Structures are given as structure tokens and as C-alpha cells.
Amino acid sequence: MTDRAETLGELRASGWVSRPVKDEIRANAVAKISNGDVLFDGVVGYEDTVMPQLENALLAGHDVIFLGERGQAKTRMIRSLTGLLDEWLPIVAGSEINDDPYAPVSKHARDLIDEMGDDTPIHWVHRDARYGEKLATPDTSIADLIGEVDPIKVAEGRYLSDELTLHYGMVPRTNRGVFAINELPDLAERIQVGLLNILEERDVQIRGYKIRLPLDVILFASANPEDYTNRGRIITPLKDRFGSQIRTHYPLDAELEYAIMEAEARPLSIGETAGVTVPAYLGEVVANFSQLARASNHVNQRSGVSVRLSVSNYEALAANALRRGLRAGEHAIVARVDDLDALAASSIGKIEIEALEDGREGAIFDSLVKGAVLTVFKERVDPSFTTPIVDAFEEGLVVHTGEDMSSDELAALVEQVPPLREPVGSLAEGDPSAASVAAAVEFVLEGLHLSKRLNKDDSGTSATYRGRL
Incomplete structure (x- = not known):
């Protein structure tokens, strides 16, 4: 100057x-x-x-x-x-x-x-x-x-x-x-x-x-x-x-929604260097949740489904993973399917759900989350990998998952069910850590359940997967 x-x-x-x-x-x-x-x-x-x-x-x-x-x-x-x-x-x-x-x-x-x-x-x-x-x-x-x-x-x-x-x-x-x-x-x-x-x-x-x-x-x-x-x-x-x-308009597809989420969401750090990792497939689930909400007859479209919903949900997902990981004493924390329950608190206030019956908001929210998980599962997991997994469950295999299970316990399922190795490796994208493998295992099991190939019994924060026969 x-x-x-x-x-x-x-x-x-x-x-x-x-x-x-x-x-x-x-x-x-x-x-x-x-x-x-x-x-x-x-x-x-x-x-x-x-x-x-x-x-x-x-x-x-x-x-x-x-x-x-x-x-x-x-x-x-x-x-x-x-x-x-x-x-x-x-x-x-x-x-x-x-x-x-x-x-x-x-x-x-x-x-x-x-x-x-x-x-x-x-x-x-x-x-x-x-x-x-x-x-x-x-x-x-x-x-x-x-x-x-x-x-x-x-x-x-x-x-x-x-x-x-x-x-x-x-x-x-x-x-x-x-x-x-x-x-x-x-x-x-x-x-x-x-x-x-x-x-x-x-x-x-x-x-x-x-x-x-x-x-x-x-x-x-x-x-x-x-x-x-x-x-x-x-x-x-x-x-x-x-x-x-x-x-103006909302993102035309989930890919753009995900790109905006990554750019806008605040990262969560554990210490000076470590932080929470949200796998790409779970980020895509959050993006697809918003896309499905914008197309849902149960959501008031006149009020809109803001991109801020996607950003808040992404942050809530990471925050729940952080809380869970800290309580478990884990140093490497990766978000899992379990953490998607946290989206309820960050979603219900941002979208106007229209239901003829009182108390239906929770059921509609769950339906949107499940629809988003199923959409990403079909895009991400090769069907040829899943048949051997289903066969193992039909032979009597029973698997327990949930927030109270450590990453090491869930990652050990890959050794117990060898057919899991291929889809889990694809989802983990070369990350061999127990936290990343555990997240991928949960996602595959949940995707198979939503595809009606496995049964699932929910019990609070825990779940049990078994064959349908």
C-alpha cells in the first residue's frame, strides 16, 4: 500500500x-x-x-x-x-x-x-x-x-x-x-x-x-x-x-453430495495426529440417505432437504465412532454400521417427516437409512463374493456384532468365515488395521441382511446374524 x-x-x-x-x-x-x-x-x-x-x-x-x-x-x-x-x-x-x-x-x-x-x-x-x-x-x-x-x-x-x-x-x-x-x-x-x-x-x-x-x-x-x-x-x-x-438446486447425485460433505465437514481428532476415519462406503451411505429423503413421499419436499443435513449426519457419524472408540480404548477409530444410529439426532430436526400415524417418524428414518445402506452395498460388493458367505451361515454359522464388540473381535470373523476376505478387502481398500476390517465386516453382514439373504436379531446396541433356513 x-x-x-x-x-x-x-x-x-x-x-x-x-x-x-x-x-x-x-x-x-x-x-x-x-x-x-x-x-x-x-x-x-x-x-x-x-x-x-x-x-x-x-x-x-x-x-x-x-x-x-x-x-x-x-x-x-x-x-x-x-x-x-x-x-x-x-x-x-x-x-x-x-x-x-x-x-x-x-x-x-x-x-x-x-x-x-x-x-x-x-x-x-x-x-x-x-x-x-x-x-x-x-x-x-x-x-x-x-x-x-x-x-x-x-x-x-x-x-x-x-x-x-x-x-x-x-x-x-x-x-x-x-x-x-x-x-x-x-x-x-x-x-x-x-x-x-x-x-x-x-x-x-x-x-x-x-x-x-x-x-x-x-x-x-x-x-x-x-x-x-x-x-x-x-x-x-x-x-x-x-x-x-x-x-439453484440440490446435488444431482450422491457423488456430488459426498464431495460436498467431505469439503464441509469438520474433521474429528483424537490427538495431535490421529483422527476418526469414515470409510468411503459409509460416507456414500450418508449421501444416499439425503438423496433418498429428497425422493421420499414421507418427507415434506416443500421445506427441502438441505445439504447441511448431509454434513451434520457425516459429523454425527464420526462423533459416534469417536465416542465408541474412546470407550473401547482403541487408538485407530473407524466408523461402522453401528454408528449410523447416531444419524437420528442430526436428521429428525432437519427434515419434516409426514406420517398419517403418530410415532412413525422413527420407522421412516430407519427405512431411509436401510435403503441407503442397501443402495451402496449393491454398488460396492460384487454378488459373486456373497454366495459363499451365505452358504456358511446356512450351515449354522451365527455371528454377533454391535457397539460393545471391539474391532479385534469383529476383525477375527474374517478368519472364522474365510469367504469374507474378498469383499472385506475390497471395502477396506488395502487398510489391514483391525478397525478398518471390522467396519467392512459389519457392512457386508448388514448388506446381506438388507438383501434378505441373512436374518438379523436386534438387541439394543447388539445384533446377531444367522442364516435364513
Whole structure:
């Protein structure tokens, strides 16, 4: 920052050129797209659907509204837009609304430049400070968004007609930046009217003053479809002023869901280096659970099944494995099928289960978990490996599993039932540890039970598998 201009004269001499924020974003987006760079880090699954539409909107200089259910990265994408702004921006020093030194808007900036000319001090603002966000609530007022008279300034002796008595709202304070309104339909309709000029005439008019502040701001908003049509609504003139409306969506398949879970979930550590391992096949079970919930007639689809459900379930699975492993005194901890019971606490509050009978929530949850396990089992385990295992059980073999059994005890079943070796080795992916082998053994046995090839007797946290004959 030492080579940045400190006065208006130095800024002119440096050759710096002022440009509207939409042109600034467009130019930086063009540079990234030309270089093949990703516009937004940490957003997965939108490469062929949402991103092309958003890139079009940015190149066209549109204000945008994202329409989609909860947990679809709408806010994350909006907040990431600051990465398309120039890193530093010069403003008139002391300006509350980021006044352009070449085209000042506020009375403070105009008076200062009239008085000091080329000696007007310049301040540089980082792009992260050029972002403003407001969660729309029914009590949001015009004063919050646009501005109002500041009684403190009046008490200091200024006249009400003095423009310096204004207290600027959040939108003017984000001048020359990006402003976002989340849950736009929750904003009272009379307040939405106050946004009309911002989106079309690009200015604000503050009550009681014959002033207009020509603002340079790009506006983004988010809304849920249910709110969009029922709980609240966006007034028609406001919808008309948004250049683009982009529909977001949940991950289209379990693979994308799993990728998001791995990126978002917080790892659990036992010590400085050791941690809990969640086998890939159990991670896929968690991802498939969410996918099945979104397709279930027993789940209220209007409220959505957020990706946050998958992340919370993944963390709950690891947490239960950690608790179990610590109680067993194990140093290498790997999540097992037993730990899937922990998903109930992290799921029931995040999805709205619709059942004709009271108390059916638990049964519906269990059905979704079993469906997810069976789906992954069929994808992961070669059927040719399972017939010898089933034959061993039909000859009278009985196997006990459960949370109270150590990894060593479960891993020993591979020696007791040699046909387990092939599918377990495939699932363990070369990890010979007892914890990894034990997890794979449980998964194979549960998959065979759900495939109706083994019987299972549940007893609390324990289970017994035996042949069906």
C-alpha cells in the first residue's frame, strides 16, 4: 500500500481510471473465464447448471435473484462475488458511502474536494469491505436500508434541511460495491418499494430531503420458492427490475453430495495426529440417505432437504465412532454400521417427516437409512463374493456384532468365515488395521441382511446374524 496515491492530485497523476462496479466485475470475470479459472471456490455441482447462468448475468451487468430451497449455497455464491472486485479501491477520505474521488456523491466529499482540490486526502478500501448484506425480516425499515435523519447530528446544532444530518443506511454505505438481501420475500412490501429506484434509476431518495444520491451498486437477493409464492411475495415491479433470476438446486447425485460433505465437514481428532476415519462406503451411505429423503413421499419436499443435513449426519457419524472408540480404548477409530444410529439426532430436526400415524417418524428414518445402506452395498460388493458367505451361515454359522464388540473381535470373523476376505478387502481398500476390517465386516453382514439373504436379531446396541433356513 506504500505506493498508493494519498491525495486526489497523486491519484490523477497515477493514471487510475474510475469505472462502475458492474464494469469492474465484468472485466475481472472476463479475465478469469479467459484464463480458465474458477469464479467461485468451494461451490460444487453447479458447473453445468447454475454457473453458466451466473456468468451470463455478470457479463450482462445484471442484478440477480437466486431462487432455491435452503442449503443450496445461495449466500455463499453471493459472498464470493467480492473476489471479482478490484483488490483496492480509492475513496474520498472520511466518506461514509465510498465516494468516488472523481465523482463525489455525498455533501461531505463534495465540500472537501471544493475546499482542498488536488490535496484532498484519499483512502484505500479493500474489496472485502465493499460487501453489504441484510437478512430481510418483517421489522426491517427504510431507515435500515436507505437512511434517516440522525437526531444526534440535529442535536449538535445542524438544521434539519442540512444534508449532513443524514444517517446513511446499509445500501448507500455499500456504494461502489455488492449488496445482498437474503430471504427477500420476508421484506414488507412497502419496504420493497424503496428498492425500486436502486435497481432502475440507480439512486436513493431519503424521506424529507430534496436530494438524490446516484449510487453505484450491484444488488443480489435470495429467496426460497415456498416463500416466493406463499409466506411472502416479491412485488411485481421489483421482480421486473432484476435482470436475471437463477434457480439453484440440490446435488444431482450422491457423488456430488459426498464431495460436498467431505469439503464441509469438520474433521474429528483424537490427538495431535490421529483422527476418526469414515470409510468411503459409509460416507456414500450418508449421501444416499439425503438423496433418498429428497425422493421420499414421507418427507415434506416443500421445506427441502438441505445439504447441511448431509454434513451434520457425516459429523454425527464420526462423533459416534469417536465416542465408541474412546470407550473401547482403541487408538485407530473407524466408523461402522453401528454408528449410523447416531444419524437420528442430526436428521429428525432437519427434515419434516409426514406420517398419517403418530410415532412413525422413527420407522421412516430407519427405512431411509436401510435403503441407503442397501443402495451402496449393491454398488460396492460384487454378488459373486456373497454366495459363499451365505452358504456358511446356512450351515449354522451365527455371528454377533454391535457397539460393545471391539474391532479385534469383529476383525477375527474374517478368519472364522474365510469367504469374507474378498469383499472385506475390497471395502477396506488395502487398510489391514483391525478397525478398518471390522467396519467392512459389519457392512457386508448388514448388506446381506438388507438383501434378505441373512436374518438379523436386534438387541439394543447388539445384533446377531444367522442364516435364513
